[in-house]
Amino acid sequence: DTDGLCESVDNCPENYNPDQDDYDLDGYGDACDDCPYYPNPDDQDPNYICPCFSGFGNCINVEDGYCETNLNTDRNNCGGCENQCRDYSNCVGGECKCESGRGDCNEDILLDGCETNTETDPLNCGSCGNNCGNNAYCQGGECNCIQHFRNCNDDYANDGCEITIQSDVSNCGECGNECQNERVCSLSTCVCPLGYVDCDESGDCETYLGADPA
Numbered sequence: 001d002t003d004g005l006c007e008s009v010d011n012c013p014e015n016y017n018p019d020q021d022d023y024d025l026d027g028y029g030d031a032c033d034d035c036p037y038y039p040n041p042d043d044q045d046p047n048y049i050c051p052c053f054s055g056f057g058n059c060i061n062v063e064d065g066y067c068e069t070n071l072n073t074d075r076n077n078c079g080g081c082e083n084q085c086r087d088y089s090n091c092v093g094g095e096c097k098c099e100s101g102r103g104d105c106n107e108d109i110l111l112d113g114c115e116t117n118t119e120t121d122p123l124n125c126g127s128c129g130n131n132c133g134n135n136a137y138c139q140g141g142e143c144n145c146i147q148h149f150r151n152c153n154d155d156y157a158n159d160g161c162e163i164t165i166q167s168d169v170s171n172c173g174e175c176g177n178e179c180q181n182e183r184v185c186s187l188s189t190c191v192c193p194l195g196y197v198d199c200d201e202s203g204d205c206e207t208y209l210g211a212d213p214a
Contacts, residue, residue, distance in 0.1 A: 133160020
């Protein structure tokens with residue numbers, strides 16, 4: 001084999017291997033070993049299937065005996081040969097995991113990957129099942145209220161943005177801003193009821209314009 005070694009000491013007498021590499025130390029050099037990474041008790045057995053180290057698989061060419069595939073990181077062979085990670089997912093530690101901003105909300109990651117955009121989906125905002133509720137939208141993975149509405153009870157899931165701050169006397173213009181002295185909330189501002197004014201600036205709407213001669 002022209003490697004300059006006598007056949008009596010050459011671990012691959014028919015293959016060029018001057019370095020005599022023998023990873024599994026079974027006496028058969030890597031250049032001619034059908035199973036280079038694990039000792040094969042009978043290297044001539046054509047039916048012998050080479051095992052692989054944990055985390056690796058012989059996924060490309062089974063006959064060559066090489067465990068060339070990293071099952072911890074390979075998207076097409078994640079955790080096992082031909083176990084493919086689908087859209088918006090990557091292989092991490094031998095499991096398909098969603099990319100940032102995506103979710104496997106139907107729990108079928110091997111079929112359709114991480115199908116949900118958790119950055120914008122109001123039914124799965126920030127995480128699967130996080131419902132923003134009524135009068136709300138999802139932006140950047142967080143629930144937000146549409147204009148003129150607020151989530152004053154901090155319970156998006158059950159009732160969303162339940163308060164209309166343009167007219168709610170207990171939350172006028174913002175949560176917790178209660179109109180006093182029988183004032184009403186109009187366009188997010190506490191004002192006197194229609195027909196009444198606060199002429200003495202005491203805070204009360206004491207003057208009824210329809211009956212006060214002054």
